[in-house]
Amino acid sequence: MPNKANDPSKKSWIPVSADSDFPIQNIPYGVFLTRDDVITIGTRIGDHAIDLGALHQLGYFKGIPLTDDIFLQDTLNDFISDGQKTWRLVRNRISEIFDITNPILKENLEHQKTVLFTMEEIEMQLPVQIGDYTDFYSSKEHATNIGTMFRDPENALLPNWLHMPIGYHGRSSTIIPSGTNIRRPKGQTMVAGEDTPGYGPSKMVDFELEMAFITTDANKLGESIPIEDAEKYIFGLVLFNDWSARDIQKWEYVPLGPFMAKNFASSISPWIVTLDALQPFRVPSPEQNPEPLPYLKQEGANSFDIHLEVSITPEGGVPTTVSNSNFKYMYWTMAQQLTHHTSNGCKVLSGDxxxxxxxxxxxxxxxxxxxxxxxxxxxxxxxxDGATRTSIEDYDTVTLSGHCKNEKVRIGFGQVVTQLLPAK
Known part of the structure; x- marks a missing residue:
């Protein structure tokens, strides 16, 4: 089925600024609370949120096999479970409805009052019920830096790292949407020169610039997903700040890896940008040497050119950009991560x-x-402002942003904004 919504020449009758992350070619999915305190599933064009529940009730998705309540829920899980064909049909239809040449909704002001909201009129929610959360360790540069700091610089990467995507299971209950403040975590730490650990607020809270993908129901228990099919089960991506407490992590991570240093909070952007919308920005991933085992081997352009930025804003101050990075640097691709994740028969569900x-x-x-x-x-x-940082201080706000851009169109993710508050 063609991706008609990706046509770079399309324009919407909803005003969209040139630097917007959300042109008509994006059409992300999210969940929001309306001005009438109704929770609904929606999308966004420019600075307007679109109530897909209302749009469906008004008959705009006629001909697409959808249940009556598919967009009247407080999570996207059921819609994601409908699969890639349905995602694409709905996205293409939304693109048609809001095309500048289509008068049906453009000239129906009564319907517009029901369907359209300014961003100031809504409150974004967590878009999916996350049953399970896995965090990978797939940037070669990052893994090399950490290995250099904490182990032998000549052997920064452990022997298994170049052969498979390394990951661990995190805590889904503390994944929160942008705008939700967090508390400085407390835990055990071992101070250099001491013989016994102490307990108290972490002194080394850190952000982690990541992205994350959302899956649909992918396999049955005991079944694996072949590498060539893996992307069919990826609904879309969000920005992801996987907060860390480095002093707690240093003391606890041997022998089983991250635990309390990671599970206190992880922040995501509220709009899920579909894998379909990102297709124009495909690029080759880094060369993999040694060549992966056959079950992980891929051909073609399997990564995406997504520009990423991190800024820190002290309380009452101005933001300072501290990092400019790119998703294309990832050594292991999303398809390889998902394939490896299920290679032992692990079951993956909608909203993971x-x-x-x-x-x-x-x-x-x-x-x-x-x-x-x-x-x-x-x-x-x-x-x-002249202040310095080696870690995140109380009342600092960390902002992650990301977008793709070529000579024809810009597709973005918005932001993840989180303020760190003092420990209780």
Whole structure:
């Protein structure tokens, strides 16, 4: 089925600024609370949110096999379960409805009052019920930096890293949407020179610049997803800030890896940008050497050129950009991550979230965490107001943003904005 919504020449009758993340070629999906305190599934064009529940009730999706309540729910899980064919039919129809040449809704002001909201009139919610969350460790530059800091620089990557996507299971209950503030976590730490650990607020809270993909129901227990089919089960992507407490992590991570240092909060952008919308921005992923085992081997352009940025804003201050990176730097692709995840027969469900792992590039200004940017505190980052940071301080706000752009169109994810509050 053709991706008609990706036509770069399309324009919407809803005003869209040139630098908007949400032109008619995007059509992301999210969940929001309306001005009437009704929760609904919707999409966005420019600075307007569109109530898909109302649009469906008014008959605009006639001919597409959808249940009456598919967009009247408080999560996207059931819609995601309908599969790629339905996602594409709905996205194409939305593109038709809001095309500047289509008068049906454009000239129906009564319907517009029911369907359209300004962004100031709504409150974004978590878009899916996340049953399970897996975080990968798939940036070669990031893994090399961490290995250099904490192990032998000559053997920064562990022997298995170049042969399979490394990951761990995280905590889905603490994944929160943009705009939700978090508290500085408390935990055990071991201070250098001490013989016993102490307990208290973390002194090294850090962001992690990541992206994450949302899956649909993908397989039965005991079945694997072939690499050539993996992308069929990826609904879309969000920006992902996987918060970390580095001092807690350093003490606890041997022998089983991250635990309390990671599960206190992870922040996501509220609009899920579909894999369909990202197709014009495909690029080759980094060369993989040694060649992956046959079940992970891919051909063609399997990554996406997504520009990523992180800024830190102190309380009452101005934002300072501290990192510029790109999703295309990831060594292991989403398809390889999902295929490996199910290679042992692990079942994947609608709404499951898979984090990419921290995204770092080749240069220091493209590193995806304060641990790397400030290099274990030895190179403090200077903010625009003259203050310095080696980690995130109380009342700092961390903002992640991301977009794709070519000579014809820009597709973006919006932002993830989170403020760190003091420990309770």
């Amino acid at each position: 979230l898979m984090g990419s792992g921290t995204i770092s590039g080749h240069t220091p200004d493209s590193y995806g965490s304060m641990l790397e940017l400030a290099w274990q505190g030895t190179k403090p980052i200077e903010l625009l």
